[in-house]
């Protein structure tokens with residue numbers, strides 16, 4: 403299977419390249435990054451600290467999508483929106499890990515999925531996908547009157563969107579468990595004289611600093627007791643491995659918008 407990497411010079415792009423190079427039955431079709439990125443023209447093997455592989459970083463996404471069986475993308479929202487539109491007329495599968503997309507960009511993905519097989523996940527790790535299911539289950543069991551839900555996440559200092567896509571997916575899972583809509587329930591960012599906590603709110607807090615790969619905690623706080631569900635990522639290769647598993651699963655599937663829960667065969671949470 404020929405795999406292309408979109409956003410190849412980024413933290414995740416490099417982790418994906420390393421996974422693809424180490425994987426059996428996969429070849430690296432190419433890597434694409436921004437046309438002004440200093441890594442352009444560099445050998446992708448060298449870029450990830452391996453020996454040269456004879457494939458260089460380029461800026462032609464259309465050509466890579468044409469060539470690859472599946473492309474894996476961890477880039478930026480505007481780039482991802484442009485790439486799904488390019489992928490749509492192709493049979494190339496598209497694995498998307500980019501987070502922070504706006505509603506119009508989300509709509510673009512849903513439309514592209516009518517003609518392309520797209521697997522989209524705010525978090526590709528097995529642990530977080532299990533956490534989504536657990537969060538939904540606990541939220542369903544505990545009443546909004548007696549237990550408050552707060553979602554806390556911490557990431558490295560370079561992350562540009564907040565709350566993280568995973569925190570929002572956990573919020574969605576909690577809202578599903580409670581049978582409410584996250585948009586109405588979400589309380590994103592408190593500052594100053596906020597007044598008392600709204601009953602039924604699902605609160606978010608985002609911390610940034612250092613080189614943390616990503617921590618997420620869902621807190622169910624009641625009177626006299628608290629349940630905390632935590633996932634800590636210590637190596638971003640878990641996401642790259644998950645993306646590669648998704649790419650293998652997606653190859654040859656009919657058009658549609660799939661989630662990591664489909665790939666992993668998990669009932670419940672859909673990030």
Ligand code: NAD
Pocket residue numbers: 408409410411412413414415434435436439476477478479480481498499500501502523524525526527567638641
């Ligand atoms: P990063 O900034 O290190 O990498 C992003 C790369 O995309 C950069 O190299 C950038 O130049 C490139 N890019 C930007 N515009 C482009 C374009 N038009 N064409 C091609 N490449 C372009 O960021 P990162 O830490 O690798 O994260 C990337 C995205 O993946 C973020 O949205 C992040 O939240 C998300 N992420 C998702 C998961 C998951 O499991 N789903 C895990 C980690 C990160």
